[in-house]
Amino acid sequence: MAQIEIKNFNLYYGSFQGLKNVNMTIKEKRITSMIGPSGCGKSTLLRSINRMNDMIEGVKTEGEINIAGNNIYDQNIDIDVLRRNVGMVFQRPNPFPISVYNNVSFGLEVNRIERKRNVIDEIVQKSLESVLLWDDIKDKLKKSALLLTLEQQQRLCIARVIAVRPQIILLDEPCSSLDPHATQRIEELMMRLKEDYTIVIVTHNMQQAARVSQDTAFMLLGELIEFDKTSKIFTNPGDKKTDDYVSGRFG
Amino acid sequence: MRKIKDDIIEKIIFFCGILSIVFVVLIFGFLIKEGISFFKEFGIVDFIIGKFWYPSANPPEFGILSLIVGSVLVTVGACIIAVPVGIMAAVYISELAPKQIKDILKSLVELMAAVPSVVIGFVGMVSLAPLVRVFFNIPTGLTAFTGSIMLAFMAMPTIVTISEDAIRSVPWQYKEGAFALGATKWQTIRRIVLKAAMPGIIAAIMLGIGRVIGETMAVMMITGNAAHIPHSIFEPVRTMTATIAAEMGETVTGGLHYRALFAIALVLFFITFLVNFIADLFLGRSKNK
């Protein structure tokens, strides 16, 4: 069970409240998208799910986020283990400035998942295959990852997350620096990955949310306004503000 | 009017630029001229591999092998100390230290860089040398080892400051990516941050070494100045730079000894050039990899 249960969750950046009493349950093996105007707290909420906000000075949280029944804000949670289980893909592709191969094997090595070279080789290949990158770059594994195109870099970033076999993958506007073709191919990839992973994606692009996700959360000023089936949010939202936003009247 | 002023300033700047090139060429030309004339008389092979440096014996001996060994020993020793300590200090300052400590450390390091080498030599002579003598139970504390430690001090500010810059300018996104994959802070530093900062760190090391190789005053005061080939680092040595500085005053201008010192300078120049060249190779390689 990899569902994410967010309960009475508040987050403060110093004195500024970034998230206000968020409650939602994200179901497993589906794609859930988060939409809302800029600055409404989408990234903040997403980064709360793997505790990336911990690294920002002055951040305080209240409430719980339960993954598979365990509150990840519990005292005795091992953050490194949590992050391995909850992978993250960022807005700008950020492959490490090392070889393609080492990018993918990085997570395996730092988490001591695997030591045998041939097994690592195999996982690297599988991970690159599952993001449809293997055929393009199997001859360039030793080359620096920075030489790949932006789309390839973003795929590589997804591959290196997949390599450590997380249950959940968080994506924060993963297509915003890609062209429409690349975007379409990354979307296809996400839809394939949802068979095996619970996926949460933040997006600015409402068409993208409508195309890829089964559930959609609409946020505004740090609050979760509405969370429902994507089809409902886009055709028959329950809240006036959601309606205004998805029909383009503001935002 | 403004046009004329512009023209004049441009000319002055151009002139200054040309002047600096001319100076370098002149220095190099001078070294070559005196050096070559020395080699014609004494022979380059005897000079490089000769074991004895007896410039005022009759006939004089001008073998600089012991001086080369002295320089190399002191320099390598200094690097072995300064490189790891310097890089760790840089990592601590840029990645781990709390804000206040960071500021204090940074100004301390800058202060260290400003200490003149005579002072470092003096402090080493009166405080470190006796310590080394007693601790290792050797006849004199003025040894290659003592020199290495003091030179490490001199190379450290360069290494720390420049590596710290390089480490600090590693994009946050790399670290974020590593943390998000479950890497610990130390794993992130070792596997990602240091790798990304490597070109800058190598440049820092090379500049540090450059300062050590060319250093004269401090080594003259604390390495014991014995021109013989040492059996261990706990013996006095003499470096090329110290030899030039110490003996230039006693030579007859244009004499054989005088020209021998220029020949040493030429060798020194060549070694420095080699170090820079290797550094460039490294930097170039890591850039277009």
Ligand SMILES: Nc1ncnc2c1ncn2[C@@H]1O[C@H](COP(=O)(O)OP(=O)(O)OP(=O)(O)O)[C@@H](O)[C@H]1O
């Ligand atoms: N490190 C921080 N310190 C203080 N305030 C922050 C910090 N990061 C974000 N905020 C604030 O929290 C609010 C939510 O930011 P967040 O990045 O989550 O928004 P977002 O919905 O992802 O916006 P965008 O669509 O522009 O990415 C914003 O008002 C922002 O100014």
Ligand SMILES: [Mg+2]
């Ligand atoms: Mg955002």
